[in-house]
Amino acid sequence: MTDRIVFEDVSVAFGPPERRLQVVDNVSYAIGDGEFVSVIGPSGCGKTTMLNMVAGFMKPSAGRVLLDGRPVAGPGPDRGVIFQEYGVFPWLTVRQNIEFGLKLRANRRDAARRAEISDRYMRLMGLEDFADAWPRMLSGGMRQRLALARAYAVEPQFLLMDEPFGALDAQTRSAMQNLLLEVLRTEGKTVMLITHSVEEALYLSARVVVMTARPTRIREIVEVPFGYPRAEALHEQPEFGRLRSHLRDLVMQEYAAQARQRFAVTD
Amino acid sequence: MQRAALILLPWLAILAAWYAVHHSGLINPALVPAPHAVAARFAELGTGRLPLDVLMSTRRVLTGVALGIALAVPVGFLLGWYRQVRTFVDPLVNFFRALPPIALIPLVIVYFGVDELAKTVILFYAAFFAGVIVMYEGIAQISPIYLRVARTLGASDSEIFLKVVVPMTVPHMLTALRVALGVAWATLVASELIAAQQGLGALIQDAASFFQLDIIYVGIISIGFIALAMDLVLRAIARRLLVWQERLA
Numbered sequence: 001m002t003d004r005i006v007f008e009d010v011s012v013a014f015g016p017p018e019r020r021l022q023v024v025d026n027v028s029y030a031i032g033d034g035e036f037v038s039v040i041g042p043s044g045c046g047k048t049t050m051l052n053m054v055a056g057f058m059k060p061s062a063g064r065v066l067l068d069g070r071p072v073a074g075p076g077p078d079r080g081v082i083f084q085e086y087g088v089f090p091w092l093t094v095r096q097n098i099e100f101g102l103k104l105r106a107n108r109r110d111a112a113r114r115a116e117i118s119d120r121y122m123r124l125m126g127l128e129d130f131a132d133a134w135p136r137m138l139s140g141g142m143r144q145r146l147a148l149a150r151a152y153a154v155e156p157q158f159l160l161m162d163e164p165f166g167a168l169d170a171q172t173r174s175a176m177q178n179l180l181l182e183v184l185r186t187e188g189k190t191v192m193l194i195t196h197s198v199e200e201a202l203y204l205s206a207r208v209v210v211m212t213a214r215p216t217r218i219r220e221i222v223e224v225p226f227g228y229p230r231a232e233a234l235h236e237q238p239e240f241g242r243l244r245s246h247l248r249d250l251v252m253q254e255y256a257a258q259a260r261q262r263f264a265v266t267d
Numbered sequence: 268m269q270r271a272a273l274i275l276l277p278w279l280a281i282l283a284a285w286y287a288v289h290h291s292g293l294i295n296p297a298l299v300p301a302p303h304a305v306a307a308r309f310a311e312l313g314t315g316r317l318p319l320d321v322l323m324s325t326r327r328v329l330t331g332v333a334l335g336i337a338l339a340v341p342v343g344f345l346l347g348w349y350r351q352v353r354t355f356v357d358p359l360v361n362f363f364r365a366l367p368p369i370a371l372i373p374l375v376i377v378y379f380g381v382d383e384l385a386k387t388v389i390l391f392y393a394a395f396f397a398g399v400i401v402m403y404e405g406i407a408q409i410s411p412i413y414l415r416v417a418r419t420l421g422a423s424d425s426e427i428f429l430k431v432v433v434p435m436t437v438p439h440m441l442t443a444l445r446v447a448l449g450v451a452w453a454t455l456v457a458s459e460l461i462a463a464q465q466g467l468g469a470l471i472q473d474a475a476s477f478f479q480l481d482i483i484y485v486g487i488i489s490i491g492f493i494a495l496a497m498d499l500v501l502r503a504i505a506r507r508l509l510v511w512q513e514r515l516a
Contacts, residue, residue: 105421
């Protein structure tokens with residue numbers, strides 16, 4: 001499998017030299033073509049920083065973040081980013097939101113093609129009855145589906161998701177996970193998912209990268225042995241349960257380490 | 268129907284209270300002209316100087332607000348957008364905003380004379396500082412996530428400005444315009460202290476010299492209603508432009 005996203009000895013530090021805050025410490029791993037990799041770790045450890053480097057919002061202080069072998073230069077439509085806060089444009093209708101990217105110079109399509117694409121993703125995401133609705137009328141789950149549809153519309157090769165379902169209730173969240181799996185089955189992408197849910201990471205991904213407390217390093221990379229397509233019943237399998245306990249142990253240890261650290265900092 | 272009644276009710280209450288004060292005997296009735304006397308005076312002036320007064324005042328207010336907002340929008344935008352700039356410009360804005368326009372009149376006369384320009388300067392001053400605060404407070408609250416999203420969808424700098432920043436700025440521009448209009452009408456009388464021959468402020472001052480209380484009431488009520496009408500128009504425009512918003516402006 002060819003590596004599409006590569007972290008090569010990546011470190012990130014903020015602040016002036018005398019009060020340097022090390023956030024990411026010498027991290028290396030790779031995400032292969034069409035792979036679904038989750039990154040999990042205590043909140044505030046630096047997971048989002050790693051996604052932001054792939055998205056092109058920031059650069060590493062040392063090491064390289066490579067996209068198809070080239071260092072990331074900045075954000076671009078080849079990488080769709082999904083945020084926890086959705087970021088749906090409130091002044092555009094559902095359809096206009098989906099077509100936003102298709103009216104930009106970078107990926108302009110004519111009106112007929114735009115309508116075709118937005119129709120298609122509204123159907124896929126179950127938004128077809130809301131084409132002309134304003135985002136304020138939509139529930140959280142629907143807004144996140146809209147954000148996903150908008151990202152998909154410009155046909156990115158990568159999907160970068162930063163706690164995308166974190167603000168949703170448990171039922172909506174699991175429905176969104178299944179929808180995501182479903183969409184990925186028809187239109188495969190190389191996916192990097194940041195999450196703090198062990199359950200979500202296991203259910204969705206082929207590999208789980210467990211990060212340590214800050215400054216974050218790789219604690220362990222866990223291969224998830226289940227194939228796709230996946231279904232809810234997977235949650236009940238003994239092997240799933242075993243992996244879940246193992247991951248939970250790792251994550252809990254790091255949460256504890258992070259909490260001690262926070263205490264030390266405020267002291 | 269019910270809505271119309273609810274809107275009319277407070278006005279009728281004011282009218283009733285006015286009559287009550289007039290007839291109560293607590294205050295010399297000569298000092299509180301009856302509403303119908305004011306209405307009669309209104310009708311009389313309506314065929315006399317009032318239309319020109321209204322026209323002049325409206326023109327001054329609109330000119331002052333147009334110029335004030337034309338400057339407040341870009342300045343407010345820059346202050347809201349660039350936090351570093353705000354740190355040292357903010358005290359300046361608050362310093363000048365606190366100065367009552369009426370206190371500036373002597374200086375304005377010295378520097379700008381006593382013509383239309385002087386009156387416009389006063390109204391411009393009031394409109395600008397009212398508008399600029401609303402603009403930059405609003406812009407500063409815009410969430411950066413929309414810019415990031417647009418960026419990841421492939422938007423260039425100019426596309427981000429036109430397709431994200433501008434639509435997010437429109438609500439704040441409309442609010443700034445409304446606030447500036449209100450402040451400008453409130454400052455009108457002060458601006459017309461500067462040797463105005465026509466205008467509602469001039470009408471009020473002329474009447475004051477001759478102790479014509481009913482005319483003073485006509486002037487005050489005219490200012491209030493014109494300001495109200497303009498605000499209603501702006502709100503209707505805002506509702507049209509901002510159907511997407513949760514709270515209607």
